[in-house]
Amino acid sequence: MCRQSEWKETRGFTLIEVTFATGILFLGLVLLLGGHAQLAGLRDLAERRHLATQCLSHCVQQVQQSPVGAVLAPAPPEGLPGDYKITVEPLAGLESTGAVRITVRTFTQRGHEIKVSAPCLPEGLPDGP
Secondary structure (H helix, E strand, O other): OOOOHHHOOOOOOHHHHHHHHHHHHHHHHHHHHHHHHHHHHHHHHHHHHHHHHHHHHHHHHHHHHHOOOOOOOOOOOOOOOOOEEEEEEEEEOOOHHHHHHEEEEEOOOOOOEEEEEEEOOOOOOOOOO
């Protein structure tokens, strides 16, 4: 038969072992949730960038279909979620051709700015010099 002191040593875990194991599990859970939150933020950023690019493409089509010299105020497509600010500026040195730069700005839910832009030539003009 075992002595009393031997029996105590083989019975269960000590408080310090349980504390360390709990701390390691808690740290793992915190890291897992932090990674999940980071991925959700990146997904939102990618989705908003995609929507801004769609809006830019729509605006480029509107500008290309308008007559040269027309006042340009392209609007985002119907049903596109979010708030978009669209600016149209003439390209330096190409003002007489009607070439413009279209810029679309929007913000993510966390407040990060997304800005996409593209040069645009009116239809019927050559794309290059």
